[in-house]
Amino acid sequence: MELEIKTPRWFLPYLEPKRYKGIKGGRGSGKSHTVGEALVEKMIMQPNCKMVCIREIQRSLKFSSKALIESKIQAFGVSHLFDITQNEIKRIGGEGIMIFQGMQDHTADSIKSLEGFDLAWVEEAQNLSHRSLQLLRPTIRKAGSEIWFTWNPDQETDAVDAFFNEAIANNADGFLLSHVNYDANPFLPDELLKEMEYDRRYNSSTFDHVWNGAYNIKSDAQVFNGKYCIEDFEPKSNWNGPYHGMDFGFAQDPTAVVRCWVYQNCLYVDRSFGKVGLELDDTAQFFLKDIPNLSQYTLRADSARPESISYLKRHGLPRIEGVKKWKGSVEDGIAHIKSYDKVVIHPDCEEIAKEFRLYSYKVDKHSGDILPEVLDENNHYIDALRYALNPLIQPSGSFKQAAFNLYR
Numbered sequence: 192m193e194l195e196i197k198t199p200r201w202f203l204p205y206l207e208p209k210r211y212k213g214i215k216g217g218r219g220s221g222k223s224h225t226v227g228e229a230l231v232e233k234m235i236m237q238p239n240c241k242m243v244c245i246r247e248i249q250r251s252l253k254f255s256s257k258a259l260i261e262s263k264i265q266a267f268g269v270s271h272l273f274d275i276t277q278n279e280i281k282r283i284g285g286e287g288i289m290i291f292q293g294m295q296d297h298t299a300d301s302i303k304s305l306e307g308f309d310l311a312w313v314e315e316a317q318n319l320s321h322r323s324l325q326l327l328r329p330t331i332r333k334a335g336s337e338i339w340f341t342w343n344p345d346q347e348t349d350a351v352d353a354f355f356n357e358a359i360a361n362n363a364d365g366f367l368l369s370h371v372n373y374d375a376n377p378f379l380p381d382e383l384l385k386e387m388e389y390d391r392r393y394n395s396s397t398f399d400h401v402w403n404g405a406y407n408i409k410s411d412a413q414v415f416n417g418k419y420c421i422e423d424f425e426p427k428s429n430w431n432g433p434y435h436g437m438d439f440g441f442a443q444d445p446t447a448v449v450r451c452w453v454y455q456n457c458l459y460v461d462r463s464f465g466k467v468g469l470e471l472d473d474t475a476q477f478f479l480k481d482i483p484n485l486s487q488y489t490l491r492a493d494s495a496r497p498e499s500i501s502y503l504k505r506h507g508l509p510r511i512e513g514v515k516k517w518k519g520s521v522e523d524g525i526a527h528i529k530s531y532d533k534v535v536i537h538p539d540c541e542e543i544a545k546e547f548r549l550y551s552y553k554v555d556k557h558s559g560d561i562l563p564e565v566l567d568e569n570n571h572y573i574d575a576l577r578y579a580l581n582p583l584i585q586p587s588g589s590f591k592q593a594a595f596n597l598y599r
């Protein structure tokens with residue numbers, strides 16, 4: 192059977208085998224469609240090929256790549272080669288199959304069901320967590336198997352970006368990466384072109400991210416820009432700490448606990464856990480599960496919730512205490528964290544790592560100027576960290592009166 196598929200020029204190298212194939216870039220560059228077509232073609236040519244289309248979170252098949260794949264099967268006029276059921280697409284005349292899954296539904300055990308697969312396509316890979324990437328890589332282990340990623344970059348520290356950036360920088364074998372934008376898409380519909388032109392004119396601050404695939408936040412708007420890194424470490428007996436802090440949340444925000452250490456003017460964070468909607472009755476148990484000896488240490492919490500502190504003191508966290516806030520305590524806490532040579536965040540601490548990435552100064556919409564005001568968002572784990580470090584934080588001179596109130 193002859194099948195003629197028009198692919199954009201940038202895709203040609205992807206027809207050769209490579210262990211890791213990444214395609215990143217802005218909206219409308221044809222990433223999803225091109226890969227969708229390539230996978231259908233592969234299923235036609237290799238009737239025994241097993242593929243899995245993956246997202247970090249897949250609430251239902253409606254939010255998977257299944258509809259796109261089905262539309263390509265139809266467009267190619269090859270429906271007779273496929274048995275399309277509710278959950279999967281089977282190749283008639285072979286063992287080939289395509290399934291659609293969310294990584295968050297997988298455990299270390301359940302992921303093993305993918306071991307015999309030839310190809311995994313991770314779509315919207317900017318959402319892939321470090322944990323999911325670590326789970327997926329050794330699972331797709333069949334000889335000649337490949338893992339494909341398509342994404343619109345969000346943060347430089349996202350798992351997929353960190354993975355490819357390091358590999359490319361080291362010239363590692365088996366990686367192929369392209370950056371494509373709308374101008375590389377020969378099929379760009381007029382509507383999208385108009386959307387792009389509108390955004391270029393009226394949404395200039397996000398244009399580069401959305402359409403050119405640039406990273407999302409101006410890094411100099413990040414409060415802790417250049418101050419932190421994600422790195423594996425093991426606390427040593429001569430380190431100061433551990434220090435524990437808790438921020439209360441409930442309906443929207445997580446109740447969050449952070450554990451940290453100080454050594455040679457570096458701050459080390461090795462635990463960050465939290466949950467939205469955590470009942471007070473379940474709080475101690477929830478955190479003791481992950482930090483078993485938490486009850487033996489001072490745990491500093493937001494003093495705005497004296498009744499919660501009193502309850503937890505009597506129910507599992509006897510050494511919890513409230514920390515007073517003072518005018519400027521947020522800024523003083525930030526200054527303290529910035530005063531370390533480096534903040535080292537353990538790779539397990541995804542929640543606080545995310546906040547370090549997103550915690551930002553306000554940016555003026557019109558000028559793009561960065562303002563000296565910190566946005567009150569993405570700060571639950573960071574607040575917990577400030578509480579943990581509270582005895583080490585010096586109130587700045589201009590708040591002497593508040594400091595006096597605090598320490599008297």
Ligand SMILES: Nc1ncnc2c1ncn2[C@@H]1O[C@H](COP(=O)(O)OP(=O)(O)O)[C@@H](O)[C@H]1O
Nearest residue numbers: 217218219220221222223224225376378379380
């Ligand atoms: N191979 C193709 N055949 C037909 N239309 C295409 C093809 N590739 C891209 N397009 C068109 O370009 C649009 C953007 O492509 P898409 O793959 O969704 O981009 P991205 O995933 O990069 O945002 C699609 O909605 C479709 O209209």
Ligand SMILES: [Mg+2]
Nearest residue numbers: 219222223224
């Ligand atoms: Mg897409």
